[in-house]
Amino acid sequence: xxxxxLTEKLQNAFKLLRxxxxxxxxxxxxxxxxxKLALLEADVNFKIVKNFIQTVTDKSIGxxxxxxxxxxxxVIKIVHEELVNLLGGGQSMLTFAAKPPTVYMIAGLNGAGRxxxxxx
Numbered sequence: 001x002x003x004x005x006l007t008e009k010l011q012n013a014f015k016l017l018r019x020x021x022x023x024x025x026x027x028x029x030x031x032x033x034x035x036k037l038a039l040l041e042a043d044v045n046f047k048i049v050k051n052f053i054q055t056v057t058d059k060s061i062g063x064x065x066x067x068x069x070x071x072x073x074x075v076i077k078i079v080h081e082e083l084v085n086l087l088g089g090g091q092s093m094l095t096f097a098a099k100p101p102t103v104y105m106i107a108g109l110n111g112a113g114r115x116x117x118x119x120x
Contacts, residue, residue: 006041017031
């Protein structure tokens with residue numbers, strides 16, 4: 001599954017940050033390089049990845065660390081917030097047709113279509 005692979009690669013990138021009492025700019029850039037590679041391998045558009053990495057790096061380098069979490073956790077929090085923001089920031093509810101069936105089209109990797117699922 002694509003999300004499992006992306007999750008694993010992101011977790012590996014964040015392993016670089018865990019257990020460190022203080023993060024240097026080099027540590028953050030190294031972790032962001034791994035995040036960048038993971039997103040590119042997941043077929044995320046290069047311009048989106050570039051902007052995302054820049055935003056996260058800027059926020060991470062300038063972030064003041066909260067007392068209750070480690071610097072690594074702070075960077076992970078920033079990445080999480082930016083991913084949520086990038087994906088729309090909120091929940092979207094599925095709408096159902098007044099008269100069944102409700103048909104959804106799901107597009108896969110590179111626009112490969114999937115059979116529509118009938119939902120009652």
